[in-house]
Amino acid sequence: MMNDELIDKALKEDIGSGDITTRAIIPEKQKARAVILAKEAGIIAGLSIAKEVFRQVDKRIKFSAKTKDGAWVKKGKVIAEVFGPARGILTAERVALNFLQHLSGVATLTYKFVSRVPRTVKILDTRKTTPGLRVLEKYAVRAGGGVNHRFGLYDEILIKDNHLKLTRGVKRAVEGIRGRHKEKRAIEVEARTIAEVKKAIKCKADKILLDNMSLVALRQAVKLCRKAKVKTEASGGVNLGNIRQIAGTGANAISIGALTHSAPALDLSLKVL
Numbered sequence: 427m428m429n430d431e432l433i434d435k436a437l438k439e440d441i442g443s444g445d446i447t448t449r450a451i452i453p454e455k456q457k458a459r460a461v462i463l464a465k466e467a468g469i470i471a472g473l474s475i476a477k478e479v480f481r482q483v484d485k486r487i488k489f490s491a492k493t494k495d496g497a498w499v500k501k502g503k504v505i506a507e508v509f510g511p512a513r514g515i516l517t518a519e520r521v522a523l524n525f526l527q528h529l530s531g532v533a534t535l536t537y538k539f540v541s542r543v544p545r546t547v548k549i550l551d552t553r554k555t556t557p558g559l560r561v562l563e564k565y566a567v568r569a570g571g572g573v574n575h576r577f578g579l580y581d582e583i584l585i586k587d588n589h590l591k592l593t594r595g596v597k598r599a600v601e602g603i604r605g606r607h608k609e610k611r612a613i614e615v616e617a618r619t620i621a622e623v624k625k626a627i628k629c630k631a632d633k634i635l636l637d638n639m640s641l642v643a644l645r646q647a648v649k650l651c652r653k654a655k656v657k658t659e660a661s662g663g664v665n666l667g668n669i670r671q672i673a674g675t676g677a678n679a680i681s682i683g684a685l686t687h688s689a690p691a692l693d694l695s696l697k698v699l
Contacts, residue, residue: 458515536549555687626656
């Protein structure tokens with residue numbers, strides 16, 4: 427679904443048959459100027475989406491960004507200025523802020539994780555996204571300095587634990603992939619124990635997802651994979667309190683579902699001047 431379709435759907439959900447409060451008390455020809463303020467510090471993401479929300483409500487509304495996506499802003503910073511028909515500004519306000527606050531929240535949380543690890547360690551997102559908003563949320567992850575993992579089931583191969591149970595082992599799973607895809611494609615295999623890591627290495631996996639391992643096991647797994655020249659991705663139970671320790675194991679990347687499924691919205695507000 428394209429961004430304009432998402433915005434249209436969000437506006438229809440909020441406005442419905444019309445903004446009955448605004449229409450009742452705000453004259454049709456009245457103009458207004460407003461600013462969007464940061465009520466807390468964070469990384470901004472979604473300015474173009476917010477701009478499009480106002481445009482779709484009323485093409486006469488002028489939206490002027492005062493920062494850019496990916497920028498860190500302090501509390502009290504003016505994020506954008508809006509000028510035009512007052513009715514349109516008030517009607518578009520909530521949807522514009524909903525997108526902007528949510529995406530900025532994702533970007534801010536991502537930045538907090540990225541800032542705690544060496545540059546050599548990639549912070550990855552996952553498919554644990556809000557249905558219909560994956561493209562936007564993954565964009566916000568990039569704005570915060572993170573790296574996108576696969577966008578869906580169609581673009582990267584990842585053999586997970588349930589695949590392994592149904593195919594009765596990593597050897598059959600890997601052989602099945604290679605038999606189906608004649609062209610060379612990178613294969614990632616999920617492993618939860620050192621024994622599973624060894625099996626994945628033996629089957630010549632290109633990358634191993636080290637899921638929910640203890641720090642001791644992670645270090646051992648990374649050492650084995652490094653010797654076999656296999657890339658590693660740590661995952662499971664990652665938070666801001668343990669991210670440095672996990673990064674210290676030497677894993678090439680760390681994937682974090684919380685970036686998109688648990689990021690708190692950044693506190694922003696629109697104030698009419």
